Amino acid sequence: MKYIFVTGGVISGLGKGTTAAALGRLLVARGFRVTAIKIDPYLNIDAGTMNPFEHGEVFVMDDGGEVDLDLGTYERFLDVNLSKDHNITTGKIYLSVINKERDGVYLGKTVQIIPHITNEIKRRIAAAAESSGAEIALIELGGTVGDIESMPFLEAVRQMSMEMGGRNGHREFLFIHTTLIPEVGSVGEQKTKPTQHSVRELRAIGIDPDLIIARAERDIEPDIKKKISLFCNVPVEAVISAPNLPSIYGLPMWLEEQHVAEYVLRKLGLAGGVPELSQWKEFYLKLEHPRYFVDVAIVGKYTELADAYISHIEAFHHVGAATECKVNTRFIESEDLEKKGAEKLLSGSDAILVPGGFGSRGIEGKISAAGYARSSNKPFLGICLGFQCAVIEYARSVLGWDKANSTEFNPDSPHPVIDLLPEQREVSEKGGTMRLGAHKVVLEPESLAAKLYSSTTIYERHRHRFEINPELISDLTSRDLRFTGKSEDSRRMEVAELRSNDYFVGSQFHPEFKSRPGRPSPLHMGLITAALKQKYGTT
């Protein structure tokens, strides 16, 4: 196992994860098995309890892990399915060390950051990397070098790299430092000083970066590369320019031109051939040269932060490349919809997505978005909470149950069409207790969903506490609404379709999490295909 450790300097939010993932793609393209681990130095055990406003979307894995959204980027770029132990947090580390202390594992010793916390960090990194069966592990440390929270992690990997040493002049452990090169003044002079400082900080901890990835507005000028090389003690060829690009999917090709993967492999003593990037390039070219244009309104309550819906946005990129269509995503704050009305804000869009969510704020706006889509035959996709909202709206408007609701929002509704999952009734702890992860869904053979998936058995990822109330299913399906996807025991309703509309589909699961370049989420694909058909008459 070879390790590539990625740190960040100067500021957070530099796109370290995307850069590391793009490097990972270049290694995968050369036939290596690559895995990724994200370290988040916060005290939360996982991202599940965090507001998407703080850190963006909570990504859900096959095994039910609720993790940082960077893991989604790694899954999409490396085309792997990771597990929850690939997201290491300070919370997880401390919890296990404290539990071990209570169990008497430390045999009377004083339990300390060094060596007990650092040993636990090392153990977890090695365990996650090795259990994946990969040859190369990318490990990204969240935050910025110099943060108090990051210190134990940096110390642990410093020890790890020292202990692993190297063989025949080659390294087992590489350090990549991603920094910001700001531009100042009217001529936009690129400044290296912040990078020099952050590399100095890293070296004070005992880590010498092998490669510097310089993020900037524009390509890094040759003189600036030389300057970084000189001050940061790396060869010029190890200073990589990573400017803002129109699409992150272009980053692997951009890095390949600078021979990053070759440099990394040479240092690690691995032989890599010519990369096989043709499919990725084709995907990227299709994405960049669309023939059609579709505008999708995403109705949610975290619309101030696009990262809160990142897997949907990426799923639409994947669909866009497959349909030669630029899918423009437009965020609509659901509370605005309540004030201004659905038609006013949504009639300009070609399709509507109501994604997942929690809590009652903005809920009536989401319900009205579903109602507007249903009555105007605008292609509609409701995911999780969006699916539940569509069923509430249908019950109110079509069945005449005007107080229909979810017990999440009105526990006293006379028509609780959405109700708590029975196994959730005794649950009071919040962390990791929802119905989570990949579960089997059986689709009706004649359904639109089965057609879109080209299968009647699928596995999709879940994250919910509420479901369609089993007692009201026969009433809900007395008209044209159908539940065409169910859990294996037929108890849980997983997909709803309104066949009288061109495309009106809802799913309790989240297909956006498994969407990949070249394999777009079938339900997002269905939405855009329907919008294209209405707009351009394409089939």
Ligand code: GLN
């Ligand atoms: N709040 C709803 C539930 O718990 C929907 C969850 C979601 O959209 N992820 O069932």
